Amino acid sequence: MSGKVLGLLSAPGGVGKTTIAATLGWFFRESGKKVLLIDMDPSISLSWLVIRDDFELMDYEERGKTLTRIFQLKFEMEKRVDLKDFLITKRYPSDRDLPIDLIIPDLKFTNIVDSLWVNRARREMMLRDVLEELDVREKYDLTIIDTIPFFDRKYSILLTYAVDRMIVPLRPAIIDVYRTQTMLRELPRATALKDEEIYGKIGILFNMVRANTKQARNIGTYTDLIRRKVYAELKVFETVIPYYVSFSRIGTEEEQSGDREKVRKSVEALFKEVSEWIPS
Numbered sequence: 209m210s211g212k213v214l215g216l217l218s219a220p221g222g223v224g225k226t227t228i229a230a231t232l233g234w235f236f237r238e239s240g241k242k243v244l245l246i247d248m249d250p251s252i253s254l255s256w257l258v259i260r261d262d263f264e265l266m267d268y269e270e271r272g273k274t275l276t277r278i279f280q281l282k283f284e285m286e287k288r289v290d291l292k293d294f295l296i297t298k299r300y301p302s303d304r305d306l307p308i309d310l311i312i313p314d315l316k317f318t319n320i321v322d323s324l325w326v327n328r329a330r331r332e333m334m335l336r337d338v339l340e341e342l343d344v345r346e347k348y349d350l351t352i353i354d355t356i357p358f359f360d361r362k363y364s365i366l367l368t369y370a371v372d373r374m375i376v377p378l379r380p381a382i383i384d385v386y387r388t389q390t391m392l393r394e395l396p397r398a399t400a401l402k403d404e405e406i407y408g409k410i411g412i413l414f415n416m417v418r419a420n421t422k423q424a425r426n427i428g429t430y431t432d433l434i435r436r437k438v439y440a441e442l443k444v445f446e447t448v449i450p451y452y453v454s455f456s457r458i459g460t461e462e463e464q465s466g467d468r469e470k471v472r473k474s475v476e477a478l479f480k481e482v483s484e485w486i487p488s
């Protein structure tokens with residue numbers, strides 16, 4: 209088996225990376241795929257979404273069941289790491305759903321990445337090397353990696369080298385369009401990769417689209433603008449994700465009847481598009 213690796217990247221924060229990572233993970237699990245979620249955001253938002261228990265998270269952190277520890281062992285101590293020692297398995301979105309595997313970071317993840325970044329050869333390959341050592345492509349059909357916005361470019365560089373495909377969400381607003389196109393134009397320089405190498409991996413996704421608004425009607429214009437400024441053949445998902453409060457309620461005590469159906473319907477089309485887009 210050669211599983212694929214999908215990353216989430218964005219220029220502004222709060223555009224739905226974590227939500228989309230978790231939701232796609234859920235959908236791919238339900239379709240019978242083996243899925244691994246990797247949370248590479250030191251503020252542990254994806255981990256929180258899946259685990260939803262402070263004490264449990266603290267316990268994993270104390271026991272070193274974290275991505276931070278993986279980086280320490282592999283790069284500082286040059287020891288071998290075994291995926292099964294770091295896996296956390298949880299039912300998601302709720303206790304009634306299928307289990308999904310997860311690797312979590314902790315607050316110290318920033319420190320280790322910063323210190324390794326200083327003078328390590330092949331530093332941009334660290335995440336890719338970790339995935340190889342954990343053998344995720346052999347063990348999972350799909351590995352989904354969530355990260356933080358481009359303002360910490362180290363994570364974006366690590367991610368770019370590690371993934372086959374990258375979803376870049378943004379809201380349909382000119383400020384997000386501007387920041388996204390600025391980030392995308394900086395990526396080749398930041399990663400020292402060729403335009404087509406990077407842009408060929410990327411799919412732009414409009415999220416939080418409020419129906420019948422000017423911003424929603426502007427999506428075509430925004431798409432043209434990004435393609436014109438960045439890369440003419442840039443993939444932009446035909447699916448747009450509507451703004452529904454249901455997204456933040458799924459799996460929580462506040463979940464209301466109908467929430468799942470709403471989310472399911474709006475993500476179904478994206479799930480299909482992503483499935484076809486991921487190379488086989």
Ligand SMILES: Nc1ncnc2c1ncn2[C@@H]1O[C@H](COP(=O)(O)OP(=O)(O)O)[C@@H](O)[C@H]1O
Nearest residue numbers: 221222223224225226227416450451452455456
């Ligand atoms: N399509 C959507 N409709 C409504 N709320 C959303 C949608 N997508 C994300 N959200 C909410 O927006 C907030 C930010 O999303 P999040 O996934 O954490 O963004 P990021 O990971 O990019 O910072 C969360 O509260 C999330 O529940």
Ligand SMILES: [Mg+2]
Nearest residue numbers: 225226249253
């Ligand atoms: Mg996030």
